[in-house]
Amino acid sequence: MNRAKGYIPRNYKRQPLGSIPYTTAFNLPAISKSEWPDLIDYKKEKKARLIDVINAAELPVLDQDGFPFCWAYGYVTNLRVARAKAGIPYRHLNPHAIACIRTGYRKRGGNTFDLPKLMAEFGCPTYDVWPKYSMDRSLAKSDAVKRDAIQYRHTEHYELDPNDFEQKAVSLLNDIAVTAGYSHMSHMMCDIELIYKKSGGGYTFGTKHLNSWGAGYKDNGVGQFYGRKAVSFDQLAIKVGTVNPI
């Protein structure tokens, strides 16, 4: 398992909230924290969590294989989850490709907020036309790649406030995954579930995430954080149900 990362936190002075194209402010109704445990338990009891959708769809765990492209892998993992939730057939969308295009083929870090414009106007090619870890510079100009990628464009995203755990919790309770940037590990991953544990007569909340370090990471690619470690700085959600349904 290669623990490559590559997360560069967004500079909100240069890119304030509302300035990223193809994103809108998170606007789902708040849910009282006192209701969270019951809602979490209900989903678990009914086998109606995002992880149940992911397992039923047999989504493969991604592996960024040493490239500092976690920000693209976290985005595409999120998009794969959204497509699975909508019942859209699986396609091998290639996060490596959009990272190469966004960085000009440089092996450097980035942020998932670098991607909404590219994803809305170019899309994301599949492994069929862009081999898994290819750095071939001719690919982005290829007509075959452009035709393929545009089928998987995505235009609607939620921009959550930085470090706002309650917004992320509401998104997850509404089954909308969140691509999250964790400063404590300089890494972006896709958060898929709100969790809790009892502590001192109260509750400590946390999140489960899908990582992009292959199936060898934690529980088949799924890990978890509680408390302050579960607070993420950058947070982007893909509006479930508005995925191009191809």
Next chain:
Amino acid sequence: MTDKRPLWVLVIACALFFAFGGKGGAIFTPPPIDGEGLHVLVVYESSDALPKGQRAILNSNSWKEGAQWRILDKDSHFNDETSIWKKALDRPSEHLPRVIVSNKGGFEGPLPADIPAMDALVGEYR
């Protein structure tokens, strides 16, 4: 010979009313979604909060077994304008969230309240 069709129509209409009327939807022949086999479309507004029972339906796998299905926001964009799912999504309806079940006939109406009710509805068309 007396033409008894009106009586048959009444009997069938009554049976259908008792079978489906309580769900607040309508039944269809021919099926409301093009294509062979069981098709199910759930339409909702993804930025609305749903009651937890309906929310659970979206992620439940039980009613999806053996069906072709989609769960789509009412404003979904389609790359393929000829998609059967686009045609189904574009059907006029007063209900949201709503469900269309289609297989040799079909049902269109409000999304049931919870997973058991959804399983029962889809089961009627298996």
